[in-house]
Amino acid sequence: MSPTVDFTYTDEQLELRGVLRKYLAAHSPESVVRELMDSAGGYDRAQWKDLADQLGLQGLLVPEEYGGLGLGATELGVVMEELGAHLACLPFLSTSVLATTVLLSADGEAAAAWLPGIVAGEVTATVAVTEGRGAWDPAAITTEAVPACGGRYLVTGVKTFVPDGHTADLVLVAARSGGELLLLAVEADTPGLSRHPHSTMDQTRRFATLEFGGAPATPIGGDAAKALDRAHHVALAALSAEQVGGAQRCLDMAVEYAKNRFQFGRPIGSFQAIKHKCADLLILIEAARAASAFALWSADADAEGLPLAAAMAKVTCSEAFFRAAADNIQIHGGIGFTWEHPAHLYFKRAKSSELLWGDPALHRERISRLLELTV
Amino acid sequence: MSQPRIDEDEARSLARALVADLPPARTPVRDFLAAQFDRGLAWINHPPGHGGLGADVRLQAAVNHVIKEAGGPDAFEINPIGHGMCAPTLVVWGTEEQKRRHLRPLFTGEEIWCQLFSEPGAGSDVAGLAARARRDGAEWVADGQKVWTTMAHRSSWGLLIARTDPDAVKHQGLTAFLLDMSAPGVEVRPLYQLTGEAEFNEVFLDGVRIPDAARLGRVGDGWKVVLTTLMNERVSIGGVIPPRGSGPIARLVERYRELARTDPATARLHTGAVADLWVRAEVLRLANIRLSQLRTGDTPGPEGSISKIIAADLNKDVYSELVTLMGAEGLLYESYDKVRPVLAMEYSTPQKAFLRSRANSIEGGTSEVMKNVLAERVLGLPGDPRADKDVPWRDIPRS
Numbered sequence: 001m002s003p004t005v006d007f008t009y010t011d012e013q014l015e016l017r018g019v020l021r022k023y024l025a026a027h028s029p030e031s032v033v034r035e036l037m038d039s040a041g042g043y044d045r046a047q048w049k050d051l052a053d054q055l056g057l058q059g060l061l062v063p064e065e066y067g068g069l070g071l072g073a074t075e076l077g078v079v080m081e082e083l084g085a086h087l088a089c090l091p092f093l094s095t096s097v098l099a100t101t102v103l104l105s106a107d108g109e110a111a112a113a114w115l116p117g118i119v120a121g122e123v124t125a126t127v128a129v130t131e132g133r134g135a136w137d138p139a140a141i142t143t144e145a146v147p148a149c150g151g152r153y154l155v156t157g158v159k160t161f162v163p164d165g166h167t168a169d170l171v172l173v174a175a176r177s178g179g180e181l182l183l184l185a186v187e188a189d190t191p192g193l194s195r196h197p198h199s200t201m202d203q204t205r206r207f208a209t210l211e212f213g214g215a216p217a218t219p220i221g222g223d224a225a226k227a228l229d230r231a232h233h234v235a236l237a238a239l240s241a242e243q244v245g246g247a248q249r250c251l252d253m254a255v256e257y258a259k260n261r262f263q264f265g266r267p268i269g270s271f272q273a274i275k276h277k278c279a280d281l282l283i284l285i286e287a288a289r290a291a292s293a294f295a296l297w298s299a300d301a302d303a304e305g306l307p308l309a310a311a312m313a314k315v316t317c318s319e320a321f322f323r324a325a326a327d328n329i330q331i332h333g334g335i336g337f338t339w340e341h342p343a344h345l346y347f348k349r350a351k352s353s354e355l356l357w358g359d360p361a362l363h364r365e366r367i368s369r370l371l372e373l374t375v
Numbered sequence: 376m377s378q379p380r381i382d383e384d385e386a387r388s389l390a391r392a393l394v395a396d397l398p399p400a401r402t403p404v405r406d407f408l409a410a411q412f413d414r415g416l417a418w419i420n421h422p423p424g425h426g427g428l429g430a431d432v433r434l435q436a437a438v439n440h441v442i443k444e445a446g447g448p449d450a451f452e453i454n455p456i457g458h459g460m461c462a463p464t465l466v467v468w469g470t471e472e473q474k475r476r477h478l479r480p481l482f483t484g485e486e487i488w489c490q491l492f493s494e495p496g497a498g499s500d501v502a503g504l505a506a507r508a509r510r511d512g513a514e515w516v517a518d519g520q521k522v523w524t525t526m527a528h529r530s531s532w533g534l535l536i537a538r539t540d541p542d543a544v545k546h547q548g549l550t551a552f553l554l555d556m557s558a559p560g561v562e563v564r565p566l567y568q569l570t571g572e573a574e575f576n577e578v579f580l581d582g583v584r585i586p587d588a589a590r591l592g593r594v595g596d597g598w599k600v601v602l603t604t605l606m607n608e609r610v611s612i613g614g615v616i617p618p619r620g621s622g623p624i625a626r627l628v629e630r631y632r633e634l635a636r637t638d639p640a641t642a643r644l645h646t647g648a649v650a651d652l653w654v655r656a657e658v659l660r661l662a663n664i665r666l667s668q669l670r671t672g673d674t675p676g677p678e679g680s681i682s683k684i685i686a687a688d689l690n691k692d693v694y695s696e697l698v699t700l701m702g703a704e705g706l707l708y709e710s711y712d713k714v715r716p717v718l719a720m721e722y723s724t725p726q727k728a729f730l731r732s733r734a735n736s737i738e739g740g741t742s743e744v745m746k747n748v749l750a751e752r753v754l755g756l757p758g759d760p761r762a763d764k765d766v767p768w769r770d771i772p773r774s
């Protein structure tokens with residue numbers, strides 16, 4: 001018997017949501033998002049540091065022994081939802097979800113070396129796994145790590161679509177040494193690492209190609225395959241909560257507009273075509289919330305069930321967010337198609353989230369394997 | 376009126392003669408289009424002298440096909456709003472003098488046209504528009520704001536609808552005008568869309584003087600003029616008949632084949648979706664052929680909305696799948712540099728096409744509103760209760 005899922009929020013979790021919502025309303029309004037969207041780095045280091053000083057969220061998943069909050073995946077979901085609703089331009093998914101999860105599976109030395117800096121908002125980090133088309137597939141990794149002196153390695157290979165790869169201070173790169181998969185820490189200013197930021201459709205989330213040409217690297221220990229697997233699923237669960245937050249914001253925008261926009265002498269929300277579109281989104285988002293919360297809960301309480309739960313969440317939340325963002329444009333009519341209106345920012349985020357780490361078709365395939373439905 | 380005086384073979388041989396006399400490769404575009412107009416092959420259903428031969432409208436497809444095969448220019452692409460919407464409206468509503476003055480340079484692309492219907496407060500409900508035109512002797516004075524005006528920044532002329540009687544019920548107080556876009560008081564400001572480009576604009580009218588000779592149709596007939604334009608717009612957007620498997624679906628299939636070569640396991644996950652989209656594209660093509668063969672009059676009926684709705688959904692879905700097939704590469708975008716394009720409807724890269732196609736279910740009338748038209752005008756279902764009927768326009772509730 002697996003433990004029973006609990007979808008209710010504690011008072012502390014609700015308070016966390018309230019505090020963060022207020023913080024983001026003040027520090028990450030649309031005007032700031034648009035400014036950062038156009039900046040080279042894509043986020044503001046001072047703001048990142050301020051978030052650490054004020055709320056300490058960078059250390060959300062980090063145990064107290066490293067200075068973190070030691071909270072769980074449900075709290076992570078609360079945070080991701082708010083970040084998604086505001087399209088906050090912060091390296092949170094890369095630093096505080098991916099890299100942090102990987103470091104928590106590493107040996108104590110690496111964790112002690114890096115986590116306090118991350119918690120303090122002084123170090124940003126990312127994980128470089130994907131190659132080629134960008135699928136998360138550790139078995140297909142070709143990047144190589146060759147032993148050098150002093151327990152260090154030299155890494156050679158190309159990683160694509162590394163989240164925040166152009167700004168991260170620390171890159172945890174997955175590479176192969178002989179038959180063995182390793183995770184190695186590479187500092188960003190290391191000679192032998194060149195970084196090429198992509199020009200992204202969703203300008204609020206950045207990726208880079210990282211070229212390692214014999215870059216010196218320190219292995220972080222632990223079971224790399226396991227650590228990557230865990231990071232992948234936790235990141236998918238976190239992403240699904242971000243998608244829920246974005247979808248909900250799209251629905252809120254659409255409903256607000258449908259109440260106030262008059263055509264034919266009536267609010268457009270009084271036309272059933274629009275009313276039903278909104279109700280359909282409510283239904284989709286409700287389902288997405290359940291799928292996402294279940295994945296987050298599984299991350300803490302049911303490691304065995306996590307891969308299935310994470311894949312279900314990826315499929316459900318990707319589709320809900322895309323629909324919500326697309327319908328939000330449609331419900332706004334011409335104004336929803338303009339640069340000046342925020343609807344497109346969510347639409348681009350929705351597509352980029354749908355494709356990140358595997359599209360729904362890929363995750364359906366994974367689900368069918370997990371359910372042993374393949375013939 | 377359009378009597379089918381020539382048949383398809385004759386139309387084709389006239390088109391062959393055109394491309395033989397003026398080989399597209401060696402003829403300047405404008406000269407070619409001028410000759411096409413003068414030979415009555417521009418809009419073959421128009422009367423002689425106005426770009427046509429008074430022939431059956433369905434013969435135009437045969438003419439276009441021959442010209443396209445020979446590498447000839449596409450007048451529609453150069454001046455889409457003018458060609459697809461303003462010209463058919465002019466030919467129905469224009470005086471002899473107006474037709475003679477405007478149709479030829481419109482067709483050759485010498486004079487680009489835009490459509491000044493929508494306003495901030497009047498999109499779907501375009502009959503609720505507020506831009507005013509007041510009579511002043513032999514002139515009219517226009518004030519107000521138009522919005523989403525595609526290609527206004529390149530236009531010499533605009534088809535303007537303005538309110539001439541705010542005390543009449545809303546459909547009756549409107550009048551159409553041919554607006555000289557270079558007239559004093561016309562200001563065009565770019566409006567950027569989510570692709571980063573400004574195909575469309577805001578157009579401000581401030582005390583713009585329009586001669587009464589530039590009025591299109593009678594005073595108060597503006598709504599009838601609008602209907603002519605919108606019917607043609609729907610056909611012009613949704614009713615193109617491409618060869619089987621061409622256009623957006625060809626791009627999708629090509630991308631799929633490439634993926635099948637490089638990453639068959641991933642391609643397999645998308646086979647069903649691609650086949651489904653291919654079927655939808657092909658069925659739309661067949662439906663368009665069917666509708667065009669059944670069409671008799673010069674002005675298409677509300678059935679045109681069927682093609683437009685299908686095409687909008689299909690386009691959006693095809694381009695979304697195209698970006699999906701690219702994997703993470705689909706997350707990239709060339710550049711959001713703000714530009715004011717020369718041609719409307721840029722679908723160059725898959726990502727740009729993906730973003731641009733979102734407007735397909737909004738531009739030229741939203742899919743929701745067109746379904747209302749189908750339900751009420753084709754199926755005869757009762758309309759919504761109306762708060763804006765039988766009341767003077769100035770008393771209608773608005774936001």
Ligand SMILES: Cc1cc2nc3c(=O)[nH]c(=O)nc-3n(C[C@H](O)[C@H](O)[C@H](O)COP(=O)(O)OP(=O)(O)OC[C@H]3O[C@@H](n4cnc5c(N)ncnc54)[C@H](O)[C@@H]3O)c2cc1C
Pocket residue numbers: 261263264268271272273274330331332333334335337456489490491492493494495496497498499500522523524525526575734737738739740741742743744747
């Ligand atoms: C790319 C682009 C190019 C354009 N080019 C031109 C141009 O050149 N010239 C021009 O005049 N206009 C142009 N338009 C404007 C276009 O015709 C309008 O955007 C469209 O008619 C919708 O009007 P709106 O934007 O005001 O939306 P609204 O009318 O405010 O509609 C908002 C939402 O309400 C829905 N709605 C409204 N009424 C009803 C109803 N009765 N029943 C059910 N649902 C309803 C709509 O479907 C939509 O989803 C262009 C638009 C776009 C996007």
